[in-house]
Amino acid sequence: MLNKYSDNVYYSDYGLYDDRPILGYIKGDKYALMVDAGNSEAHARQFLAEVEEKGLPKPDFVVLTHYHWDHTFGLSALDMPSFASEETYELINRAPKEWNNDLFRKYCEEGNIEPFCQEHMAYEYPDFSVIRIALPTITFKEELKIDLGNQPVLFKKQINPHSTDGVIVYAEKERVVFLGDSTSLELKGPDWIKHPDKLQKLYDYLETLDYDTCFHCHFDPIKKANLYDWLKDNF
Numbered sequence: 001m002l003n004k005y006s007d008n009v010y011y012s013d014y015g016l017y018d019d020r021p022i023l024g025y026i027k028g029d030k031y032a033l034m035v036d037a038g039n040s041e042a043h044a045r046q047f048l049a050e051v052e053e054k055g056l057p058k059p060d061f062v063v064l065t066h067y068h069w070d071h072t073f074g075l076s077a078l079d080m081p082s083f084a085s086e087e088t089y090e091l092i093n094r095a096p097k098e099w100n101n102d103l104f105r106k107y108c109e110e111g112n113i114e115p116f117c118q119e120h121m122a123y124e125y126p127d128f129s130v131i132r133i134a135l136p137t138i139t140f141k142e143e144l145k146i147d148l149g150n151q152p153v154l155f156k157k158q159i160n161p162h163s164t165d166g167v168i169v170y171a172e173k174e175r176v177v178f179l180g181d182s183t184s185l186e187l188k189g190p191d192w193i194k195h196p197d198k199l200q201k202l203y204d205y206l207e208t209l210d211y212d213t214c215f216h217c218h219f220d221p222i223k224k225a226n227l228y229d230w231l232k233d234n235f
């Protein structure tokens with residue numbers, strides 16, 4: 001379901017079994033932006049259908065918050081320019097290009113897919129041969145600001161505990177931040193690893209931004225005033 005945050009900001013529900021992340025939607029006077037591409041073409045298409053059902057304009061662009069499968073495997077279904085950091089581009093480019101159920105088992109056996117992801121991927125993909133890896137069209141090194149029409153949006157690569165390529169998306173006029181998974185721990189093999197120093201850097205940066213609500217891709221929206229309490233066990 002697509003949830004309304006404000007007249008110009010919407011976000012989809014997150015999934016548990018399929019690990020579908022929240023996808024964001026930010027609208028300006030001229031253009032609309034989708035935040036993250038979804039974990040499959042089916043997920044991306046569902047989001048576009050929900051945008052249409054609400055009578056909202058189709059997104060003109062999509063931005064990726066990081067390279068993980070659940071945020072990028074829907075990109076091949078999106079007929080629009082996509083933004084990502086250079087590092088996200090490189091990391092997606094390293095993903096296996098060929099997929100089917102036998103290859104999925106092989107990638108798992110070789111240790112290329114974390115057990116946590118294996119479970120969710122198997123739920124999302126009864127047939128892995130539908131996966132087509134697509135690369136972003138426009139890259140930036142550290143940050144990029146776009147204007148959707150009286151609606152500036154900043155894409156900022158930011159040190160964070162979850163992944164080295166994490167980008168946060170800040171819509172200053174709407175007073176919202178899309179965090180991707182950046183406040184989460186790092187998943188390495190079967191383990192979730194804390195990086196208190198990196199989390200502190202991320203938190204300190206977020207404190208400098210003027211916003212009311214942030215959206216983590218796998219949780220309910222969080223008010224700025226509650227962010228520290230929500231994160232404090234991970235510092």
Ligand SMILES: [Zn+2]
Binds near residue numbers: 066162163181
């Ligand atoms: Zn992630």
